[in-house]
Amino acid sequence: MSDAFVEVDKVDLAYDEVSGNAIEDVSLSMKEHEFIAMVGPSGCGKSTFMKLCSGLRRPSKGQVTVEGREVSGPLKIVGMAFQNATLLPWRTTLDNVLLPLEIVQPYRASFKRDKEKYVLKAKELLHSVGLVGYEDRFPWELSGGMQQRVSICRALVHEPKLLLLDEPFAALDAFTREELWCILRDLWMLKRFTVVLVTHDLREATFLADTVYVMSKRPGRILAKRDIDIPRPRELEVTYTDKFVGIVLELREHIGRIRKA
Amino acid sequence: MKQSKLEKWSSWIVLAVILILWEFICRAFQVSDFIFPAPSGIVASLRQYAGPITGHALQTFWSTMAGFVLGVTVGVLLGFLVGSSRLMYTALYPLMVGFNSIPKSAFVPILVVWFGIGTVPAILTAFVICFFPITVNVATGLATIEPELEDVLRALGANRMDVLIKVGLPRSMPYFFASLKVAITLAFVGSVVSETIAANEGIGYLMMSAGSQMRMPLVFAGLIVISVMAMAMYAVFAFLERRMTGWATRGMDARA
Numbered sequence: 001m002s003d004a005f006v007e008v009d010k011v012d013l014a015y016d017e018v019s020g021n022a023i024e025d026v027s028l029s030m031k032e033h034e035f036i037a038m039v040g041p042s043g044c045g046k047s048t049f050m051k052l053c054s055g056l057r058r059p060s061k062g063q064v065t066v067e068g069r070e071v072s073g074p075l076k077i078v079g080m081a082f083q084n085a086t087l088l089p090w091r092t093t094l095d096n097v098l099l100p101l102e103i104v105q106p107y108r109a110s111f112k113r114d115k116e117k118y119v120l121k122a123k124e125l126l127h128s129v130g131l132v133g134y135e136d137r138f139p140w141e142l143s144g145g146m147q148q149r150v151s152i153c154r155a156l157v158h159e160p161k162l163l164l165l166d167e168p169f170a171a172l173d174a175f176t177r178e179e180l181w182c183i184l185r186d187l188w189m190l191k192r193f194t195v196v197l198v199t200h201d202l203r204e205a206t207f208l209a210d211t212v213y214v215m216s217k218r219p220g221r222i223l224a225k226r227d228i229d230i231p232r233p234r235e236l237e238v239t240y241t242d243k244f245v246g247i248v249l250e251l252r253e254h255i256g257r258i259r260k261a
Numbered sequence: 262m263k264q265s266k267l268e269k270w271s272s273w274i275v276l277a278v279i280l281i282l283w284e285f286i287c288r289a290f291q292v293s294d295f296i297f298p299a300p301s302g303i304v305a306s307l308r309q310y311a312g313p314i315t316g317h318a319l320q321t322f323w324s325t326m327a328g329f330v331l332g333v334t335v336g337v338l339l340g341f342l343v344g345s346s347r348l349m350y351t352a353l354y355p356l357m358v359g360f361n362s363i364p365k366s367a368f369v370p371i372l373v374v375w376f377g378i379g380t381v382p383a384i385l386t387a388f389v390i391c392f393f394p395i396t397v398n399v400a401t402g403l404a405t406i407e408p409e410l411e412d413v414l415r416a417l418g419a420n421r422m423d424v425l426i427k428v429g430l431p432r433s434m435p436y437f438f439a440s441l442k443v444a445i446t447l448a449f450v451g452s453v454v455s456e457t458i459a460a461n462e463g464i465g466y467l468m469m470s471a472g473s474q475m476r477m478p479l480v481f482a483g484l485i486v487i488s489v490m491a492m493a494m495y496a497v498f499a500f501l502e503r504r505m506t507g508w509a510t511r512g513m514d515a516r517a
Binding site: 088 | 407409410412414415416418423427428431506508
C-alpha cells in the first residue's frame, strides 16, 4: 500500500516485563487526510496506540511507519489534545496557543523575528473555533468547552499533518460536545490533516470519522473495522437518521460482546 | 462590609488586647522588670537605646539577608537538580533530610572554629537553616508536571531543558515564593542564634549581654525588633508572591 500515511504493522507494546502487553498484534493503515476513530472499553490500550503514532513510545514488536519512514522518536508533525485541556495557567489563551511554535522547528528559530505573523495566525485559529476576544484571558477565566477549544488550537497551530486526540470531549456536557464536534469537523474539512480520535462515544466516532476501529480488552487488539459511508458534509441531523443509528448499534454490539467475554 | 473591615483589623485588635492584658497583669501583680517587663518598660527601653539597637539590628538584618540570598541561590540550584532528575532525587534527598534534621545551632561552634567569632558564622547559620525548604518546594514544583503536558511538548521534539524552562520553572514559582516566606523567617532564627552564641555585634549579641546584666526590658526590646524585621520581610515576600504568581491563587482573589 503505497498511499498509506501511517502504517502500523503487527505491533505489540509492553510497558514493562511484568504487566504484559498493553496492545497486541495491531495492524492498520491510514491514508493521508483520513479521519479514524478508535473505540473500545476502558484500558484497552487506545492511548497506548496514540503514543505509538506520535513516536513517544516505540513498539516492543512490529513497526510503525509514518510517511514511509519507520518511527524511532518523537515526530514533530503531530499535534495532541487530551481530555484535560492541560493549558498553562500562567499563560494567556494566545500564549498558550503559541507554545508549540516556541518549540517545534522551523517556527522556533524564527519565533522572535516573526512573532507578529504567528500571533496573527494563532488569533485566526482561535477565531475559527469561535473564540473571539478571549486572546488575553487566562485559562481559568474560560469554561471547560472554551478551554478545550484552546487546547485544540494549540494542537493545530504548527500545522501538524497528524492530529492525535485522546478523548478530547469526554469531560464536556452533551451540548458543548456536539458543538465541538462540528468545530472539529469544519477544521478538518478546511485543513485536511490526518486524525486519530480515541473516544468512548460511539456517536462521536460515527459522526466524525471515515473509519472506526473497535479494540478489545487489554491486551488491546483490533476486533473490527467499520467504514463510515455517510456522505460529507455531515450535519448534526445525520445522527438521527436510520443509517447512522444502524452503524452506532452495530458498533455497540461489538463493544457489548467484548464486555461480556 | 462591616464584617470585612473587622477581618482586616482583627490581627491588630488581638495584638492590642494582648498588650493591654500584659501591661495590666504586670502592674496588678507588681511583676518586677527583672523578671518580666511590662510593654511600657520595653517601649521606654527601646527609646532609651534606640541608637545602639538600630546599629545591632542593621547588623543582624544584613547578616540575615546575606545568608538568605545564599540560601535562595543554593536552594534553587539544588531544587532544580533534585526536581529534574529521578536519579538525583533518589541519590540526594535522604542525605538532605538527614542534614536538615541536625539542629542548626550545633553548627555554630564549628563555624566559629573555621571562621572566627563574628559576622561570617551568622551569615552561614542563616544560610544552612533556610535553604532546605526552598529546595524541597522547587523540587516539588518541577517533579509534579502533568504527564499529558509533557507528552504534548515531547511529541513536538522538545528536550528536557525545553520542558523545564517552558513548564517546570513557571510551575514551580508558586512553590518557590511560598518557600521564600518560610525561609526568610528561618534565616532570622539562624543569624540570631549564631549571634547569641558567638558574636560581638547584632541583636543576638545585644540580648545576650543585656540578659547577663539583668536588663530584661532591653532583652525584650531585642525580641520585638527581630520579630518586626522578620514580619516586615515576610510581608515583602508575600507581596512579591501575589504579584508574581497571582495565577496560582486566583480562587482566593475571587473570594476576597
